[in-house]
Amino acid sequence: MKHRIVVLGAGYAGAIAAGRLAKRLSREDVHITLVNAEPDFVERVRMHQLVAGQDLKPRPLADMFAGTGVELRLAKVTAVDADRKAVAVIDADGSAELAYDTLVYALGSGWNDQDVPGTAEHAHQIAGRSGALRLRERLARLEAGKTVTVVGGGLTGIEAVTELAEARPDLNVAIAVRGEFGDWLSPKGREHLRKVADRLGIAVHEHAAVTTVETDAVRTEDGTVPSAVTVWTTGFAVHPIAAASTMKVTDRGQIVVDGTMRSVSHPDVYAVGDAGFAIGAKGRPLRMSCASGIPMAWQAADAIAARLTGGKLPNAPLRYVNQCISLGRREGLIQYVTADDRAVNATLRGRAAAVYKELVCKGAAWSAAHPTLGMPVRRRR
Template identity: 45%
Template sequence: MEQTRIVVLGGGYSGMMAARRLAHNLRGQQVQITLVNAAPHFVQRVRLHQLAAEQKPEAFSLRDALQPHGIRFMQAKVTRIDPQVQALTVQTAAGSQTLAYDYLIYALGSYVDMSVIPGLREHALSLATEATAAQLRDQLPTFAGRGGRLVICGGGLTGIEAATEFAEAYPGLKVTLLTRDTFGAQLSRKGRDYTRQVFKRLGIEIRDQLAIQAITADAIEYEGGSMAYDACLWAGAFTVPPLARESGLKVNTLGQIITDDRLRSVTDSHIYAIGDSADISAAIGTPIRMACATALPMGVHVANELADRLKGREHRPYEFMYYFRCISLGRKAGLVQMVDPNDAPKESILTGRVGAAFKEMICKYTTWQVRHPRWTFLPRRPASERTARETAVVGVR
């Protein structure tokens, strides 16, 4: 009997979850699951600011995590998808190869676009990948040693986590956070006040509502002024690889694959998209932010959906709701910001060491889930609310 070939692209949170859970759901069936990833190990992206602060987040071998479960691992960079003939081109250490698939799960994640402002690529660093975080780790001790200034551009959660982590790890460093928006706009009033308190304790300067225009070799230029820096960290919004767009799949303005409510590409039902590279928001009526918190449940769902499909069973549509956002503020404090099902902040927070411990537990849980994909929690809406929302979605369609 012929085997069904399933290829998972990307070995981050969503891709690993999908591959491992699919292998479990389809054990004993005629399937061959292959996971392709550029790096040989799993990167805990949610801890990259910790890596840059000289901590050592666990990074386990993908081959060791996959092979015992019958999943083939291929270390390669995917360079092309050809949906018409259901094949991929990958670049391995040994050269270019073609890989055929029956079903493809696209989980290539995101990165930071360093072309949005002149001088960014040349003069700034980012925390988007392990390589760029390691660059920052190698440079910060030198700047801290001579009382240098680190300017973090971007007041989102990555910018906030990075500023507090570095100010705590390197007391000699002068840390400034520049942001275009109002500081802490995504938090509740209490959450914002608490974060400001921690910034004050750590001596971090906040300059908000500044539109950055360019970065030169020694200054950050913004509307109405400029600021000198020794190191500049760009913590701007994520973008996604151009591969999906280049392959002719329907994507949104950012390049995320637009999916139906089963996480299937609306262009090609043999291709699923999950994690940061997917946009399911229109299909289910819930805004989906790029996060580990959303990537893992998508990995779970796609594994259940595809397994049911191969067994000839109908699977339910994807559902998601938010509960909280966890933000580390260095190692000694954290903020757990409660949110409503659509991710809007509520006036209820956890702070201090309790917040830090909660955040650490969540980070450990994400890696644990990837290794134990059978024991997962799917954040579904309560049945009463689900009925109302589903009615609304049907109305939109």
């Protein structure tokens, strides 16, 4: 019988893992099923562009995996029984169950409202395509002079606020951050970020932890920030499916994995992307990001292939090189970092950085859309 590999989720990590497995392993030996709720691959790193009114190139998963041997199953995952090696799904035909021999769990994450009152009712999120489209429609109806406030000063928040300020100069665009604006960046990086924010007319509210979100304002510990539209970007939360299973997970619900992305409690399960809790350089956990998810997918796929074919297990270090930040369409910031993701005093700024970031985004999408190129097929033992 063929070895059944089921991949849950077709974001960057899941799509790349499925394609890499299809290339590494023979179709005579394995059957790969890729389960995803939506028919298209979503470039999550471009959601701020979608919000700002730009149209993104459609990338149907059926086209991406045509001829690869990967079976695409459009369905929503509702549960994983890691002890029985079964996945419960719902699709257009109703409820069903998929059995597996090896599972790659790549369901990713969604927005995290941090349990702040009013967030779920009044704030918008851009962690997924549906949320980004709703915000896009809302902004299209927003009249000039109104205030849009982005809450959260991480990469997502910075990219969102600068993109909106550039695309909608008729609006008052603001950002509220818990600490200092860009406080994890190097001095050169912070200086450039503030320069761009000033030029775009962004109102920066520092040390402004939001305590409540209202219809027309956000309240902080020290005051109130008017906000006709509030965009919430304070981090990500993984889907609760793993935490509801018997797999070992962290307090945040991420599956605890070893260096090959294999679950430490269930050796037939691998977790990649935001859903996996992996350790990188100097013992630091990898952050939720595309920069982490893609190498995690490579590591997991190569480990699965090695274990099935008797090959050598991968031992590539998981490390960071830089953080790529778009600041609208004409500006960017590349912050170089240590292997464990700490900023060093070296940056690339301005137009060159914007071009660099665009190439990175295109490269990530290309890797997902061409998942089976350039690797030899191996047969099972």
